[in-house]
Amino acid sequence: MMVQMISAKGEGKWVLEDYAIKRSPETGDNSSFGTGKRLRYSTQTIEPAFEVLMYPYREGEALPKISTNRVIDLRWPDQHDKYELSLLPSGRTAIHMTVGQ
Numbered sequence: 001m002m003v004q005m006i007s008a009k010g011e012g013k014w015v016l017e018d019y020a021i022k023r024s025p026e027t028g029d030n031s032s033f034g035t036g037k038r039l040r041y042s043t044q045t046i047e048p049a050f051e052v053l054m055y056p057y058r059e060g061e062a063l064p065k066i067s068t069n070r071v072i073d074l075r076w077p078d079q080h081d082k083y084e085l086s087l088l089p090s091g092r093t094a095i096h097m098t099v100g101q
Contacts, residue, residue: 002055003039006068006085010045051085051093 005014017040021033041050053072057063064074064081072083082098 002053002057002063004053004055004066005041006051006053006072008041008043008048008050010043010048012041012043012045012048012050015040015042 018035021036023029064076067073070085074081084096086094
C-alpha cells in the first residue's frame with residue numbers, strides 16, 4: 001500500500017507503531033491476538049484537515065508518478081488518471097475522477 005500526504009494544515013509526521021490486537025471490550029473477552037503494525041499521522045493542531053492518497057499495488061508494479069495542486073495527477077506508462085478535489089460548503093472534499101488511457 002502506498003500512502004502519501006496530499007495536504008494538511010499544520011506540521012505533522014508519519015509514525016509506524018506496534019499495537020496489541022485485542023478483542024472488543026463488549027465481548028467480555030480481553031484476550032490478545034498478538035501485535036500488529038499501524039501507520040498514523042501525528043499532528044498537534046486543532047483542525048488538521050488532511051487529505052491522504054492510499055494506493056494499493058502489487059509488489060514489483062511500477063508506482064505512479066504523482067503531482068498535486070488540488071488536482072491529483074497519477075501517471076503510469078499506459079494510463080493517466082486525474083482526481084480533482086473541491087471543497088464543499090459543508091467542509092467536506094468532493095472528488096471528481098477522470099480515467100484515461
